[in-house]
Amino acid sequence: MTNELDRSGNGTPLDVAEGQYFTINAPPKALNTHLALAREFIDRHAEEGRRVALVTSGGTTVPLENQTVRYIDNFSAGTRGATSAEYFLDAGYAVIFLHRQFSLLPYSRHYSHNTRSFLDFMGEDEQGRVVVNPEHQEQMVQVLRQYNKAKKDNTILILSFVTITEYLWQLREVAKLMRPLGSNALFYLAAAVSDFFVPQDRMTEHKIQSNEEFTEKNRSADGAKRPAARTEGKSLVIDLEPVPKFLKRLVDGWAPNALIVSFKLETDPSILVEKAKYALNKYQHDLVIGNLLTTRKWEVVFVSPEGEKWVRVPSHRRTKSSSGIESLVGKAGGANGNGRAREHEFVGEPAIEIESLMIPEVAALHGRLVAQGGSKTQHRPD
Ligand code: 9Z3
Numbered sequence: 001m002t003n004e005l006d007r008s009g010n011g012t013p014l015d016v017a018e019g020q021y022f023t024i025n026a027p028p029k030a031l032n033t034h035l036a037l038a039r040e041f042i043d044r045h046a047e048e049g050r051r052v053a054l055v056t057s058g059g060t061t062v063p064l065e066n067q068t069v070r071y072i073d074n075f076s077a078g079t080r081g082a083t084s085a086e087y088f089l090d091a092g093y094a095v096i097f098l099h100r101q102f103s104l105l106p107y108s109r110h111y112s113h114n115t116r117s118f119l120d121f122m123g124e125d126e127q128g129r130v131v132v133n134p135e136h137q138e139q140m141v142q143v144l145r146q147y148n149k150a151k152k153d154n155t156i157l158i159l160s161f162v163t164i165t166e167y168l169w170q171l172r173e174v175a176k177l178m179r180p181l182g183s184n185a186l187f188y189l190a191a192a193v194s195d196f197f198v199p200q201d202r203m204t205e206h207k208i209q210s211n212e213e214f215t216e217k218n219r220s221a222d223g224a225k226r227p228a229a230r231t232e233g234k235s236l237v238i239d240l241e242p243v244p245k246f247l248k249r250l251v252d253g254w255a256p257n258a259l260i261v262s263f264k265l266e267t268d269p270s271i272l273v274e275k276a277k278y279a280l281n282k283y284q285h286d287l288v289i290g291n292l293l294t295t296r297k298w299e300v301v302f303v304s305p306e307g308e309k310w311v312r313v314p315s316h317r318r319t320k321s322s323s324g325i326e327s328l329v330g331k332a333g334g335a336n337g338n339g340r341a342r343e344h345e346f347v348g349e350p351a352i353e354i355e356s357l358m359i360p361e362v363a364a365l366h367g368r369l370v371a372q373g374g375s376k377t378q379h380r381p382d
Contacts, residue, residue: 006248006252007245008242008244008245009242009243009244009245010241010242010244012244014244014245014246014248014249014252015249015253017244018172018244018246018249018253021168021243021244021246022168022169022172024199024200024201025165025168025169025199025200026165026200027169028161028163028165028166028169028170031169031170031173034159034170034174035173035174035177037157037159038096038157038159038173038174038177039177041094041096041154041157042096042177042178042180042181044154045094045155046180046181046184049184050092050093050094050155050184051092051093051094051181051184051185051186051366051370052093052094052095052096052178052181052184052185052186053085053088053093053094053095053096053185053186053187053188054095054096054098054171054174054175054178054185054186054187054188055081055084055085055088055095055096055097055098055188055190056081056098056099056167056171056187056188056189056190056191057076057078057080057081057082057084057085057097057098057099057100057103057104057190057191058076058077058078058081058099058100058103058104058191058192059073059074059075059076059100059103059191059192059193060074060100060161060162060163060164060166060167060191060192060193060194061073061074061100061162061163061164061194062163062164062194062196062197062198062240063163063198063203064198064203064204064208064228064229064238065203065204065205065206065207065208065229066200066203066204066205066206067205067206067207069207069208070207070208070229071163072194072238072240074192074193074194075192075293076100076103076190076191076192077103077104077113078099078100078103078104078105078109079104079109079297080190080263080296080355081097081099081103081104081188081190081191082097082099082103082104082105082106082109083106083109083353083355084188084190084355084358084359085097085106085156086106086107086146086355087353087355087356087358087359087360088186088188088359088363089106089146089150089155089156090146090359091359091360091363093155093186093363094154094155094156094157095155095156095157096156096157096159096174097156097157097158097159098159098160098161098167098170098171098174098191099158099159099160099161099191100160100161100162100191101160101161101162105158106147106150106156107143107146107147107150108147110139110140110143111140121133121136121140159174164193164194164197164243165197165200167191167193168243168246171246171250171254172246172249172254175187175250175254175255175258176254176255178255178258179254179255179256179257181258182257182258182374183257183258183259183369183370183372183373183374184370184374185255185257185258185259186258186259186260186261186362186366187250187255187258187259187260187261187262188261188362189247189260189261189262189263190263192265193243194243195242195243196240196241196242196243197240197241197243198228198229198238198240198241199228199241201220201222201225202220202222202225202226202227202228202241203220203227203228203229204218204219204220204227204229204230205219208227208229208230208231208236209231210231210234210236212231212233212234218230218231228240228241245282245283247262247279247283247285248282248283248284250283250285251283251284251285252284257374259286259287259362259365259366259369260283260285260286260287261285261286261287261288261289261362262279262283262285262287262288262289263288263289263290263291264276264279264288264289264290264291264303265291265292265293265296266290266291266292266293267292267293267294269292272290272291272292272301273290273301273303273308275290276288276289276290276301276303276308277303277308280303280304280305286304286305286365286369287302287303287304287362287365288302288303288304289301289302289303289358290303294346295346296354297313297346297349297350297353297354298312298313298318298346298350298354299311299312299313299354300354300358302361304365311354311357311358311361312354312357313350313351313352313354313357314352317350317351317352318346318350318351320348320349320350320351
């Protein structure tokens with residue numbers, strides 16, 4: 001049955017929009033190589049009866065030119081995805097980590113993209129050998145053991161994307177490969193995904209020219225169509241098209257029996273819960289995790305058909321001083337009447353990673369679905 005929920009932003013039925021999108025926008029060059037790796041990974045873990053989580057992470061780009069010099073980006077360092085992947089591995093999952101190239105990776109994240117260089121963790125011993133500085137030994141050996149275990153057990157597969165189209169192609173094709181896993185599959189969609197994009201047939205081949213003497217060179221692949229990003233006079237004008245709402249296709253086409261968890265990012269606290277509920281209803285996912293840009297490392301809200309529930313870093317563990325010792329600011333300040341923390345508690349880094357609280361909850365929800373035999377599609381409205 002087709003209803004309003006099954007339509008793309010353009011009013012086209014979603015299955016039709018899907019066909020159009022993946023015809024106009026060519027697959028990434030590495031798609032077949034990535035899929036061969038994913039197929040082997042999924043088959044092996046399916047045989048061993050292990051649950052498999054597809055964790056997406058980092059922001060997608062929207063290129064303005066085919067030979068891309070300029071692009072629009074979505075905010076995400078990849079912290080949520082990389083950290084969550086570690087806790088999924090800890091919980092016994094095999095993880096396909098589909099991430100934005102060069103964003104944070106599980107395990108190495110502890111030593112990269114830092115204000116400190118990874119070289120600051122190292123020193124030299126008397127024999128001139130490189131060693132880890134004593135104050136970092138304890139933590140690094142733990143991270144190293146977990147990393148080596150994941151490598152030895154072959155429980156992590158790392159795939160990457162840059163553009164929105166590379167992301168969507170891989171999400172769709174990997175989801176289809178995961179279908180035989182049934183309810184043993186989990187989708188954890190933490191990547192920050194563009195809502196708008198430039199279709200390939202409206203993209204200029206070469207770098208957009210700003211110099212008026214050269215602007216006639218700004219031509220789209222389909223010469224009949226106006227380029228989506230173009231110069232008009234001295235201004236750069238960009239008119240983007242909506243990305244069809246493929247999140248719904250995960251449920252009704254690509255991965256009908258998997259547990260699907262998506263994220264909702266907002267900046268205005270007054271609409272977060274409402275928007276998460278709207279997304280839950282619209283995409284029919286099992287769980288929408290709402291978070292605010294400024295407080296995302298301290299609190300998130302789980303919105304599911306059962307209702308809403310805040311997950312928070314306990315108030316006495318809200319901040320970590322630069323020495324790594326917990327500050328008592330949270331204890332002294334505490335949460336206000338409605339349980340929301342005070343602004344000053346959200347500075348620096350929390351003393352514990354909120355993903356250490358989130359992932360066990362998600363895994364428990366998944367456990368309940370698996371225990372039910374995973375037959376959830378029949379309970380969903382179409
Ligand atoms: C999130 O909300 C992630 O938690 C963050 C993580 C991007 C905030 P960081 O990597 O940030 O820790 O720096 N991701 C989903 C964002 C998104 O694009 N959601 C769509 C939406 O809000 C639905 S899939 O419309």
